[in-house]
Amino acid sequence: MSARKTGNPVSLSRRQILAGAGALSGLALAGQFPRSAYAAGDPLKIGLQAHRTGIGAAYGYWYERTSVAAVKVINDMGGIAGRPVELIVEDDATDAKRAGEVMEKFATQHNVDFVFGPLFGHVVGASAARAADLKMPLFIVSEGSELADGQFNRYVFQTGITNVRSQVKAISPFVIGNVGKKVTMIIPDYIFGYNHRDFFTEAAKAEGGEVKAVIAIPPTETSFTKYFSQIPPDTDAIYHVMVGPGVLTFVRELGEFFGTKGPKLFGFIDSLEAVAIASPGLEFLEGSHLWEAFPRYLSGLDTEGAKFYRDAVGLDENGANKDNAKEVSTNSHMFGCWETLFSIKQAVEASGYKGASDRKTFIETVEAITSFAEGKEHPQGEKKFIGKAHQCFGRQFISQVEGGKLKVVHTTSIEDGLYEPKADYTTQAL
Amino acid sequence: MITGPALLLALMEGAVGAAVLALTALGLSLVFGVMRVINIAHGEFVMLGAIIVWWCSAELLGAHPALGFLLALVMAPVVVGLIAMAADWLVLRRINYDPERTIVATMGLLYVIQQSVLMTYGPDARPIEPPVYFRIQLPWFGYSGYKLIVIALALLLLGITWLILSKSRIGLYMRATRLDAETAQAFGVPVRRVYASVFALGAMLAAVSGVLIAPIQQAHYLMGADPLLLSFIVVIVGGLGNLRGTLLAAALIGIGEGMIAVLFSPTLAKMIATLLVALVLIARPGGLMRESAP
Amino acid sequence: MRQAAFRSYAFHIAVIAALFLLQYVLPAYHIGTFTRIMVYAVLAIGYNILFGYTGLMSLGHAMFFAAGAYGAGLSVYWLGFGPIAALLAGVASAFVVSLLAGIVVLRVSGVAFLIVTLMLAQAAFLATLYFNTITLGDQGIVLSLRPIEMAGLSFALSDPSVKYNVALAAFAFALLFSLWLLRSPFGRILIAVRENEARTKLLGYNTFLYRFWALVISGTLSGLSGALYCLLFAYVGASFASLQYSTLPLLYTLLGGTGVTLGPLAGTAIMYYLIDISSSFTSSYMIIVGAALLVITLWFPEGIGGWVRRFLRRKPA
Incomplete structure (x- = not known):
């Protein structure tokens, strides 16, 4: 049960496929099986790197549950930029070595748009290193302080939880x-x-x-x-x-x-x-x-937001x-998945992100964010976001x-x- | 740094460890002594015991934890003994108890058991309420009363096992097979059935120690590794297949490990113990204790 | 005889060429997978030299794998080595560890050998945790590597095709080396040791020395695999020394067929894909490893390689 589909598969019209064809050329080099198209209505794929087994299993269970709930809420709201979200979950066994393999799987097999979710420090470190190699935006839901200390790279963000x-x-x-x-x-x-x-x-x-x-x-x-x-x-x-x-x-x-x-x-x-x-x-x-x-x-x-979140x-x-x-x-950690998904939503919609070729604009858009307001999207409370360090404070x-x-x-x-x-x-x- | 209270704590922790270890290691030693095979899946039987006590106390009976615990004390050895018998019949007998192939096969068994538990029971460590919960307050620190009960129960079970081995017919068969399987067979000892029951008895001892340790440590699908390693150490230091040596070594290693763990570092304690084994085996392949009988 | 040797080398080189061409047809994900398979195959080839040809079953190869990985990783992290220097450091440290281990463990044989190797590897694993000020213990070290500078060109190790070809080069080296070794007089004596040590001794060979060098070569090749893994995937941690890295090469070798030069590759590739595919259905994918071990011991003691070889021999030449 690894690939858990939460988004509604939407059938594509021919025109939408043609519209997305332009995006294909940029991807032709990346792999032999390029995604069919990047048209509106095509699902946005988000990979959750979860600690399903290993020492982080208790957290992994709730991270997955929270993320599934958040994706359902997002899809009920009409998706991200009109596109349904498909959540793909892979288990990293809370193991740093496996984490690298999972990142590769997300990038080259599932062809996801973004990855989020690792919590334990050693796993985060390994995934962060692969994120730069694979040019894959990675939203860690961890409390490690290494990111804000500059030890990772430009592809790694922490928008949902403080360090x-x-x-x-x-x-x-x-x-x-x-x-x-x-x-x-x-x-x-x-x-x-x-x-x-x-x-x-x-x-x-x-x-x-x-x-x-x-x-x-x-x-x-x-x-x-x-x-x-x-x-x-x-x-x-x-x-x-x-x-x-x-x-x-x-x-x-x-x-x-x-x-x-x-x-x-x-x-x-x-x-x-x-x-x-x-x-x-x-x-x-x-x-x-x-x-x-x-x-x-x-x-x-x-609060209103906290109640909505707890119900969902x-x-x-x-x-x-x-x-x-x-x-x-694991309530003091898992809300980070929820808030991360909503911050991804905000950035995708603000940047006009369509597919992998827009990652540069997407990253710059996230870096330009200065705060997240308290509400259903950010039930834990208001956050200040320091773009250059990729770190939120709350x-x-x-x-x-x-x-x-x-x-x-x-x-x-x-x-x-x-x-x-x-x-x-x-x-x-x- | 080495103060009286610290030493006392080390001794108490060591005694608990030694008592449970003696049970587990006795099982491994029995299997080696009679069948001349090494069971790498032995630790998984400990884990199964812990899972069964969780199931008995949390799922089956929502009632008093002591009821579930007592039920598990009976059920765990029965279930695990049956699993071991099945393994003997389906796997070990078919490869004719070849020592090297048995190691590979029981390693396969290890993964199958461990991963089946992961599949059904899940990856979480689940707490088990001790059957009785009380705390003993010493002048310097408090100690769990249940841990002292564990020592007593383990000693009782060791005694029962000892009686079975020395007084019963099956015990006699086991000893005869251990000395010389072929001669025993010639004298009408049903060697195959003895093998099956020894393998089962070894597993039952492991399962019982799993039941005892679970309320202290929680039940987790990966918990089999440590008991396997430690009982390996004990069995080798005590002399492969030498039961008296095994018990002595369990006391020695258990308490020694507790001492080093409290006074220095648990990792260091395990490291020293493993190196000790390697050296013992190299210096005296028969173990520290020579078997009295040839 | 010479013609047979030629045919054998030609066949193995053809396999390497096929692996080289594979990178132009495989989709991106499988290129990454094959990179790992080739690195693990080096470990299995090393294991096969000791187990398949010399007849010594070890449960301690994680120690050699980790020696290579830590030798490479720590020299990058603490001493700022470049990739090539780090690879050499990894291989060298595995060589030293194998020498020391060989002196100690070869005093025993059979089941005792198995346990002693297991215990030493366990002690090594605990050492990686205990000396965590150097190794960073469980957490491990994520490496940032300089590119390989060669002949004025620069190859970034983060590039998947660089990874693939580096792994292929190491695999080709290990495969051809093992082939050459086993066709040499030295290799013949190893097989004689496996078949009948007493007789080999009687013929005047110092069998201890042969077993010793077999162990050292086996351990060093395993270390090469560890060093490669660490450098290609930019990480080294205590899990590299865990029991899993002792059981996997045993499994790969058994599955591929003991004493068959291409057995390790076949065993590794099949097992890796089995695990990878089953991991998308269940978190308990390691159950495949257990099932495979049982099936092999019960029904296929010769593994796939042995089976294929028998099939080929049955055919008229």
């Missing part, structure tokens, strides 16, 4: 001011974790706090207690962010180890994405703080699947666990997380 550096900058004053000053960090042992380590260490210092220790845990680990004895005894706050299949075990063992008497906790919701807060063994989380990008409970962000994706007011309350979503939420639920206690402004990104991709040739 770790900005998130950490926005929340550090709260952590140091309200949770604790001597912090031990528990992070996944790869690039995403290092982002947290580097940016929080820097931000904590600026706020008058101190990082006492950093414990990096491989994302494939299945038992965690053995790591906890490395936490220095004078720690007064634990900053935890964990990903991978073992997150529930992670928080549960953290609770077993400390009980209610341990240091105060501040976590990124990643440690609890797809995990019900009210699970047995998680009682110790009561009163602790968590960062959220998109509040899991409807009460945290009860099929979420109940507790952020779980409305047909199965045990299936908790607000963040801090929630506290109260009675086994998350309650938003602090909302940052966009400016709280804004920084001057190093990257300027507009100088690169296309």
Whole structure:
């Protein structure tokens, strides 16, 4: 079930085919099986590179579900520039090597117009490298800060979700001011974790706090207690962010180890994405703080846009699947797919994009965007977009666990997380 | 860095690891000892045990987790034992238990089992509620009460297995086949059936350890790799096919791994253990413990 | 005899020529696929030298593959090597690793050999995770490569046709080298070692030395494959050292037919397409690998190559 069709196949009239024939000449070199035509009404193909299996599977499931919902909404609205959208999903197994193969498959076999969706840092890196080779616009729905630091290339964008550096900058004053000053960090042992380590260490210092220790845990680990004895005894706050299949075990063992008497906790919701807060063994989380990008409970962000989005994706007011309350979503990440698809829509329509030969104009159009307004298209909130760095910035939420639920206690402004990104991709040739 | 509490934690984590490892490794060792084949799919039987306990406690009975757990404790060995018997009958018997071909075939089995689980159960790691949940508060840290129960259950199961092997008729047959299959056959031991039951018993031990470990670790389709590797190490260090050596090595490696993992790094612990095996095999192909019988 | 040798070389060169021409007919996607197949075929050819001809079944070739990949990748990332220097660095590091491994593992044989190679490869895999300040562990390294500069021309490795022809060149080298090796006296003795080591020893050959060099050649070729993979697809990570890269060459070789020079290519191509096609139906596409392993052990121990060869021999010349 890899090629999942969501768009309605539209039959072509002869004239439309002729109209599109001009676009063919530019493509004749690219492959022996050129697309039939680029006429209006011909579907716009968008590839979703999903983490269906591997350590990112929990995210992959919800990324796919959100994207399918968004594409349905877009098609019901009349498609993009009058063309229906066809979503093609490929599994990258959350594996960097497979990611390269999947990018190739999208570009040369499915002949998609754009690719989006990778989240885990190592996969993003591999896909980004192939995007430049294949000249394929790639919208990552990841929180890596490498893009804004200029480590990728002009084909890679991040229009739907903010990055770790900005998130950490926005929340550090709260952590140091309200949770604790001597912090031990528990992070996944790869690039995403290092982002947290580097940016929080820097931000904590600026706020008058101190990082006492950093414990990096491989994302494939299945038992965690053995790591906890490395936490220095004078720690007064634990900053935890964990990903991978073992997150529930992670928080549960953290609770077993400390009980209610341990240091105060501040976590990124990643440690609890797809995990019900009210699970047995998680009682110790009561009163602790968590960062959220998109509040899991409807009460945290009860706007018109958020409600529309939750209904379309099929979420109940507790952020779980409305047909199965045990299936908790990855709500602080998956909205990025939704917003990315709408930003692609906006850019395709503004640039008059017809097919692969218009990619240059398309990319320049995305780079000219300065903001996305809050609404159904961008339910998480308003975004500021810095075109030269290909990165968006938005607000963040801090929630506290109260009675086994998350309650938003602090909302940052966009400016709280804004920084001057190093990257300027507009100088690169296309 | 090495403080008393850290050492205590290392010891406790090591004991849990050792107890479960002993069960898994005993299964692998039994198969090697009697049949002289290595089962690369052994870890997948552990995984199946974990999946079955998830199914019993989450899907079948929405009731108390302890009920599901007890059911799984019976059901997992039965189901996995049947799968193993089928594998013996359909595959291993047909290639005449040739050592190298068995390795290739069981490797095939590994992928088939693992991927079938991925297809049906899905890629997620699913939590399993422990049958009883309580926390023991020590002055320095807390510890999961269930983990202590795991140690007790594992010891009990090891005892039962030991009884079966030393007291029952099937145990006698197994020992006879292990010493010399041809002579045993001449004396009327149904060697083929012994092979099938040994392969099944080995798998059942793995499945039970999967049931025990699942509430600690969650159930995941890729979880078979670690137990396979560790029980390999244990079986080799203990002397291939030597059951007493296997148990001793499990205690040693389990606790040793726990210690290194707590005090240094889990990756380093596994690295040292694997290298140890390679060296043991090269230096003394029979393993550290010499078998008492020829 | 000489005529047979000529015919054999001519046939293999014809296969290489056919692969060269294939790039002008294949659609873009399949050019990429064949590039990968040829790179993996180099790994399988290396594996076949040890397994098919010398009779040693290893489960540790991921170690050699990774040695090549990391040798190339790390020298680009940390030392700024160009592609050709990096390729040489990769091959050299695989050579060194094979030498060391050979000294250690050849003290045992049979099942013990299999386990020792598996354990060493596992330790190597864990080492790529443990030394993650150098290797970047799980996450791996995405490389940015300079173009190949040759004779005043510049070839960008991002160009699919450059990739294809680089892979083809390496494959051609590995294939012809293995053919030459096996027709040489050295190769004949390897086969003798496989068939009857005791007798070969009795005839006065130091069989240890022959097995040792077979392992080193096999490991180095596998490393060439790893280095190529890393450079052509601009990535190296811990997954290159995982068990999968030990089982795949075994599978490719078994499927293609052990001890047949073209077997590795056939096995790799068939398996790669089987996996690729099934991956569009299910996420559990690795089940194909399992099924293939079972089917081969049960019913086709000679693989496709052995079957074809028997079929050809049955025909009157």
